[in-house]
Amino acid sequence: MKIKELTTREEWKAAFPVMKQLRKHLDEENDLQLVEAAAKTSDYKMAAVIDGGNIVAVTGYMPMITLYNGRFIWVYDLVTDEVHRSKGYGARLLAYVEKQAGENGYGIVSLSSGLQRKDAHRFYEEKMDYDKVSYVFLKRL
Known part of the structure; x- marks a missing residue:
């Protein structure tokens, strides 16, 4: 098992089947375009847990920088392949992000999680020691 930062279109494409389990609304080409744009303009990074040569978990x-958190890392995506859940991959990947944050001078890692994702909430709060501090509101225009 290793964690690898994914930096190329081919690597992002290889991660798509796992990412699709979280971002069901995306097709592969749309996903690749969004990742490429975010990487170029916003320093978006993607990393994956690779076990047995297969991508089993992905994070973006x-x-x-915000006034409420200062400088911090925002986790946009964190998903483990459904056939590999409860094996500690998500915890290792989130710990990797936390380590990257600390090494780069960021004192906070933050994320949002859909209201329906109760198992994910339990994971963040009970296993990873994250605090629930707000709700995220959205209005589609």
Whole structure:
């Protein structure tokens, strides 16, 4: 098992089947275009857990600055392949992001999680020691 930063279109494409399990609304080409644009303009990074030569978990994150958090890392995506869940891959990947944050001077890692994702909430709060501090609101225009 290793964690690898994914930096090329081919690597992002290889991660898509796992990412699709979280981002069901995306098709492969749309996903690749969004990842490429975010990587170029916003320092978005993607990393994966690779076990037995297969991508089994993926995260996407990037640095941000806001008045409420200051400088921090925002985790946009964190998903483990459904056939590989509960094996510690998500915890290892989130710990990797936390380590990257610390090594780069960011004192906070933050994320949002859909209201329906109760198992994910339990994971963040009970296993990873994250605090629930707000709701995220959205209005489609």
